[in-house]
Amino acid sequence: MQDDILTGKLQKLIDKDEILDLISCYCHGIDKKNLSLFMSIWAADAEYDLPRGRAENSEQIRQLVNKVWREVPKCHHHTSNPMIDIQNDQAIGKSDVLYFRQTSDGRRCWLSGGYDFEFIKLSDGWKIKSLKFSSFVEDSPLFQAFIS
Amino acid sequence: MQDDILTGKLQKLIDKDEILDLISCYCHGIDKKNLSLFMSIWAADAEYDLPRGRAENSEQIRQLVNKVWREVPKCHHHTSNPMIDIQNDQAIGKSDVLYFRQTSDGRRCWLSGGYDFEFIKLSDGWKIKSLKFSSFVEDSPLFQAFIS
Amino acid sequence: MQDDILTGKLQKLIDKDEILDLISCYCHGIDKKNLSLFMSIWAADAEYDLPRGRAENSEQIRQLVNKVWREVPKCHHHTSNPMIDIQNDQAIGKSDVLYFRQTSDGRRCWLSGGYDFEFIKLSDGWKIKSLKFSSFVEDSPLFQAFIS
Numbered sequence: 001m002q003d004d005i006l007t008g009k010l011q012k013l014i015d016k017d018e019i020l021d022l023i024s025c026y027c028h029g030i031d032k033k034n035l036s037l038f039m040s041i042w043a044a045d046a047e048y049d050l051p052r053g054r055a056e057n058s059e060q061i062r063q064l065v066n067k068v069w070r071e072v073p074k075c076h077h078h079t080s081n082p083m084i085d086i087q088n089d090q091a092i093g094k095s096d097v098l099y100f101r102q103t104s105d106g107r108r109c110w111l112s113g114g115y116d117f118e119f120i121k122l123s124d125g126w127k128i129k130s131l132k133f134s135s136f137v138e139d140s141p142l143f144q145a146f147i148s
Numbered sequence: 149m150q151d152d153i154l155t156g157k158l159q160k161l162i163d164k165d166e167i168l169d170l171i172s173c174y175c176h177g178i179d180k181k182n183l184s185l186f187m188s189i190w191a192a193d194a195e196y197d198l199p200r201g202r203a204e205n206s207e208q209i210r211q212l213v214n215k216v217w218r219e220v221p222k223c224h225h226h227t228s229n230p231m232i233d234i235q236n237d238q239a240i241g242k243s244d245v246l247y248f249r250q251t252s253d254g255r256r257c258w259l260s261g262g263y264d265f266e267f268i269k270l271s272d273g274w275k276i277k278s279l280k281f282s283s284f285v286e287d288s289p290l291f292q293a294f295i296s
Numbered sequence: 297m298q299d300d301i302l303t304g305k306l307q308k309l310i311d312k313d314e315i316l317d318l319i320s321c322y323c324h325g326i327d328k329k330n331l332s333l334f335m336s337i338w339a340a341d342a343e344y345d346l347p348r349g350r351a352e353n354s355e356q357i358r359q360l361v362n363k364v365w366r367e368v369p370k371c372h373h374h375t376s377n378p379m380i381d382i383q384n385d386q387a388i389g390k391s392d393v394l395y396f397r398q399t400s401d402g403r404r405c406w407l408s409g410g411y412d413f414e415f416i417k418l419s420d421g422w423k424i425k426s427l428k429f430s431s432f433v434e435d436s437p438l439f440q441a442f443i444s
Contacts, residue, residue, distance in 0.1 A: 006155065007302065009162050014305050016165070017312070024377040027392065031432070076408045076432045078376040078394055080226040081172040096175065098226055098246065098394065100408050100432075110258075110406075112224045112248050136179070136224045136248075154303065157310050164313070228374040229320040244323065244374055246394065258406075260372045260396050284327070284372045284396075 015086050018126045019119050023095055026131070027077040033069055035062070041128050043120055049132040074102035079115070089121040090129075097133075112136045163234050166274045167267050171243055174279070175225040181217055183210070189276050191268055197280040222250035227263070237269035238277075245281075260284045311382050314422045315415050319391055322427070323373040329365055331358070337424050339416055345428040370398035375411070385417040386425075393429075408432045 022041045029038030039062060042048070048055040048064055052071065055061040068075075077099050084093040099111040118130035170189045177186030187210060190196070196203040196212055200219065203209040216223075225247050232241040247259040266278035318337045325334030335358060338344070344351040344360055348367065351357040364371075373395050380389040395407040414426035 006158060006162075010158055010302060010306055013161055013165060013309055014302075017309060021379060024379045027377045028379065028390070031392075074432075076392065078226070078374070078392055078408075080228060080376060081175045083169060083172045083176060094176070096179075096224065096226055112226075136222075154306060154310075158306055161309055161313060226374070228376060229323045231317060231320045231324060242324070244327075244372065246374055260374075284370075 012086055015091070015121070015126065016084050019084050019086075019091060019093065020082060022119065022126060022128055023079055023082065023115075023117070026128070027079060030065060030068065031076050035065070038065055043122065043127040043129045046128055047130045047132075049130075051133065051135070071103065072101055073104055074100075076100040084119075091117075091119040091121075091126075093117040093119065096136075160234055163239070163269070163274065164232050167232050167234075167239060167241065168230060170267065170274060170276055171227050171230065171263075171265070174276070175227060178213060178216065179224050183213070186213055191270060191275040191277045194276055195278045195280075197278075199281065199283065219251065220249055221252055222248075224248040232267075239265075239267040239269075239274075241265040241267065244284075308382055311387070311417070311422065312380050315380050315382075315387060315389065316378060318415065318422060318424055319375050319378065319411075319413070322424070323375060326361060326364065327372050331361070334361055339418060339423040339425045342424055343426045343428075345426075347429065347431070367399065368397055369400055370396075372396040380415075387413075387415040387417075387422075389413040389415065392432075 025037055025041045028034065029041065039058065042058060042061055044058055045056070046058070046061060048061045050064065050068070053064045053067055055064040077097055079095045079097050082093060082095045084091055094114060094116050096112070096114050099113060101109045101111060103109075113133055113135045116130075116132045116134070117128060119126050120129040121127075173185055173189045176182065177189065187206065190206060190209055192206055193204070194206070194209060196209045198212065198216070201212045201215055203212040225245055227243045227245050230241060230243045232239055242262060242264050244260070244262050247261060249257045249259060251257075261281055261283045264278075264280045264282070265276060267274050268277045269275075321333055321337045324330065325337065335354065338354060338357055340354055341352070342354070342357065344357045346360065346364070349360045349363055351360040373393055375391045375393045378389060378391045380387055390410060390412050392408070392410050395409060397405045397407060399405075409429055409431045412426075412428045412430070413424060415422050416425045417423075
């Protein structure tokens with residue numbers, strides 16, 4: 001393959017694969033309360049924006065995810081429909097997410113929302129530079145139930 | 149890489165990546181009522197087949213999606229399990245979909261179904277040539293609730 | 297592309313693409329009761345571990361999936377968040393899964409769980425060597441309803 005265009009497209013596929021892994025890691029990390037996995041996906045100055053709080057660097061992200069884990073004993077995220085636009089060492093993207101949440105009062109909810117992402121390629125690979133969650137239906141949850 | 153086989157496999161990965169983006173665009177376009185994004189994914193003579201109506205060209209697709217938006221104020225699609233079979237400039241594929249729907253009477257439903265796709269590679273990239281939705285459980289919705 | 301590193305990364309993308317297809321095939325096979333598609337994804341000595349039973353070779357897998365189909369007339373799986381770690385001709389991986397289940401008593405449930413996988417590359421391509429389901433919430437289902 002002498003073709004520089006093909007090589008450039010291959011590099012984009014490699015980059016996108018790493019970026020999609022970050023999104024999967026976000027879910028596996030937060031859902032299984034795996035702090036080291038969860039923290040490994042962020043750039044040092046990353047922004048993390050949830051309805052439950054906002055963080056602007058690694059230490060604040062660590063505090064925010066621990067707040068989530070205190071207030072939401074169980075959650076399970078399922079991401080879909082990724083769209084990633086890579087420009088050299090930066091990328092923006094979005095995905096949808098179905099989100100199961102069980103709070104400490106025993107309430108179970110399904111939420112449907114989306115993530116807006118910024119990514120950056122650092123010396124140790126792609127990292128999340130910004131993650132913002134938006135609820136799809138303002139008056140979420142979509143459904144709820146109580147454990148009987 | 150002198151290997152023609154590897155180059156052919158790379159081309160298939162590039163093609164598949166573009167095709168998966170079409171499926172994501174379908175969801176983001178219809179869910180966010182983004183007409184230009186939604187219309188950008190179709191070949192001019194594409195077929196679009198929903199329980200709610202059927203279209204056989206761009207103008208009919210535009211009318212059908214506007215009908216959907218009138219009748220279904222809010223929907224959120226989450227696709228999964230894509231299988232794409234590419235043969236040169238044509239491809240067939242399928243995916244599953246979880247589908248949240250809130251109709252104008254305030255009813256919220258979860259549906260589970262699938263899409264059958266045909267794709268075609270035109271001068272401006274891969275496009276959807278045919279999209280047909282099938283409900284997985286005939287007596288859908290799976291679950292429903294009313295906004296209180 | 298003289299670069300051996302790029303060629304190696306391309307091979308990993310090709311391998312990962314085939315592995316992700318196995319996960320999609322698992323879902324399409326079991327949900328549509330397509331036995332030949334379902335059986336095509338397994339190595340001969342594969343292990344298949346469900347709450348409903350356990351199998352350690354092709355014949356036992358065939359028996360187990362037929363047991364599932366007898367006890368669960370309808371199911372629909374939606375996988376997400378794949379993470380695949382490939383080392384030459386072997387790989388381990390995991391994914392999340394949302395799972396709709398309609399049992400013969402008319403009960404409809406949503407379950408949320410995960411799969412742990414082992415994969416192996418044989419002469420006829422990648423196959424599943426091990427699949428184990430784990431429920432995310434011990435006291436599943438998350439939600440249930442009865443057909444009215």
